[in-house]
Amino acid sequence: MPIATVNPANGETLKTYEAMDEEELERRLRLAEATFRTYRTTAFADRARLLNRAADLLDEDGAEIARVMTTEMGKPVRQARAEAAKCAKAMRWYAEHAPELLADERPAESDVKDSGASHALVRYRPLGPVLAVMPWNFPLWQVVRFAAPALMAGNVGLLKHASNVPQTALYLEDLFHRAGFTEGCFQTLLIGSGAVDEILRDERIRAATLTGSEPAGRAVAATAGQMVKKTVLELGGSDPFVVMPSADVDRAAEVAVTARVQNNGQSCIAAKRFIVHSDVYDRFAERFTEGMKALKVGDPLEEETEVGPLASERGRADLEELVDDARRSGATVLCGGERPDGPGWYYPPTVLAGIDREMRIHREEAFGPVATLYRAADLDEAVLIANDSPFGLSSNVWTREAAEVDRFVRDLEAGGVYVNGMTASHPAFPFGGVKRSGYGRELSGHGIREFCNITTVWHGA
Template sequence: MPIATVNPANGETLKTYDALGEEEIERRLATADATFRTYRTTSFEERARLLHRAADLLEEDRDDVGRTITTEMGKPITQARAEADKCAKAMRWYADHAAELLADEDPTGHDVEDSGGSRAYVRYRPLGPVLAVMPWNFPLWQVVRFAAPALMAGNVGLLKHASNVPQTALYLEDLFLRAGFPEGCFQTLLIGSAAVEGILRDPRVKAATLTGSAPAGRSVASVASDEIKKTVLELGGSDPFVVMPSADIGRAAEVAVTARTQNAGQSCIAAKRFIVHQDVYDAFTERFVAGMKALRVGDPTDEETQVGPLCGERNRDDLAELVDDAVEHGATVLCGGERPDGPGWYYPPTVLADVTPEMRIHQEESFGPVATLHRVADLDEAIEAANDTPFGLSSNVWTREEAEVERFVRDLEAGGVYVNGMTASHPALPFGGVKRSGYGRELSGHGIREFCNITTVWHGA
């Protein structure tokens, strides 16, 4: 895949880049290694000062970088600016809380003297250069939620971004440099996927994080395990959105539209399977389909657009094939379902009913504005349907019954359970999944400690 900016609204190639050669990759790895040796000794106060400065600059740049994001991957401009704002807030959160999150820990509740020592504590120390393989769908946020905690922990970052967002990737390197971070603290590597293995096997690279598809995760995890290196994987999702009879149906249907179509539905944590109790199925479906039909699809640079194009032609073809397969096997199209004529890689908001297990869309992730509806008879069937997927990233449940909430929290196979609201990531909350959605956690204290050497310090009596 070429490293290029291709406008998904019209298919026009705007700018192409040459991949880094071996000599330049070596130079950047050497720089990362050298920088880490000094940066790791800086104080939390100094790191926080730099990260706050980066947040200030990002807010100043929000309009320009928003246009870059929209041009490269098609996100509606209002959502692109909101992504920049979210990143700035996350930077500030980690700048303000990292010292507390990584403070030395005393082994409270244990008698250290039993070990023969007079004092013991746990210290979190940085690992070194960390390789981040990041996707295009949230081209700022996916990177910042790795970079902010990694830099505050004293690590340095090497970014291999998706090949269709090179300008955003280069902007991020420039942002951290302008903020005052030393050269080598955060570097963008314009490389193809084939170069990832060699970089990950380099002994100077200590760990890796990847957000992307299951095949990409397998590839990185396989190499890292061979090298015995730590990884965090955030992979695909097919999140359930469960609606029970006690729910506020109008509100649930309204949120369901946003949960399925934000970023044109190109989100791992987007709700994709709408599992609705038979007692409220018709009422929910009527409101949900009406909301999907009412969405404004069009030019992502238009302030009024709610759903822009998909990021690429292949992506749209893959989504259309899932819908076509479902229809061929008996699914009912309640709205959408056909590729529009004209330029750009658009696909209409689509709702499918009568989905059955033999359809590909029942088990595969649909990365676009396509929702599937499932009717269930009771709580047990709802939980069974929600778990009937190889993925386990997050989940949404709508109910006012506390007993049902407790069942969902106990039994749903997912990294998150969001009650009466849609899944969203926040720097204070751990984020990640189970099953084929990956392992490890990003964000919160759990995320910042993923790439730390958890060190026991023991003093003799």
């Protein structure tokens, strides 16, 4: 895949970039290693000052970088501005909270005495240069939620971003440099995916994090396993959105539309499978389908647009294949389902009903504005359908019954359970999944500690 900005609204190639050669990659790896030796010793206050400055600059650049993101991958420009603001918020959150999240831990005095020590502690120390392999769908947020905690922990980062968002990738490197971080603290590597394996094998890279597809995650995990390096993987998701009879059905249907089509439906944590109790199924299906039909599809740079184009022609073709397979296998198309005429990689908001386990869309992630509806006879069947997926990123549950909430929290196989609301990431809460959605956590204290050397310090009596 070429490293290029291709506007998905019209297919026009706007900018192309040459991949870095081996000499430049070597220079950057040497620089990362050398920078880490000194940056790791800086004080939290100094790191926080730099990160807060980066947040201020990002706020100033918000409108400009939003247009860049929209032009590169097609998200509605209002959502792009919100993404930039969210990144600045996360930077400030980590600048404020990192010292407490990474503070020395003191074991219980009785345990210290029992170990034969006069005193002991647990200290969090940085690991070193971390390789981040990031996707195009949230081209700022996916990177910042790694970079902010990594930099505050004293690590340095090397970014291999998706090849269709090179301008955003270069902007991030420039942003941290303008904020005052030395050049080696955060570097963008303009390389193709084929170069990742060799870089990950380099001894100077101490760990890696990847957000992306399951095949990409498997490849990085395999190499990291051979090299005995720590990895965090956030892969696909096919999140359930369960609606029970006690729920506010109209409100659930309204939120369901946003939960499905956020970022043009290209979000791992977007609700994709809507599992509705039989008692309220017809009402929910009607309201939800009406909401999907009413969405404004168009130029993502226009303020009123709610759904823009998919990020790539291949992505649209993959989505079409899933819908066509479901239709051929007996699914009912309640709205959408047909590629529109004209330029750009648009696909209409689509609702499919009558899904069965043999359809590909039941097992695979639909990365675009396509929703699947399931009818559940009771809570047991709702849990069964929700867990009948190779993925387990997050989940959404709508009910006013406390006992039902307890049951869903206990039994849903997911990294998050959001009750009477839609899944959304926040710097204070851990984010990640189970099963084929990956392992490890981003954000919160759990995320900042993923790339730390957890060191026991023991002093004899």
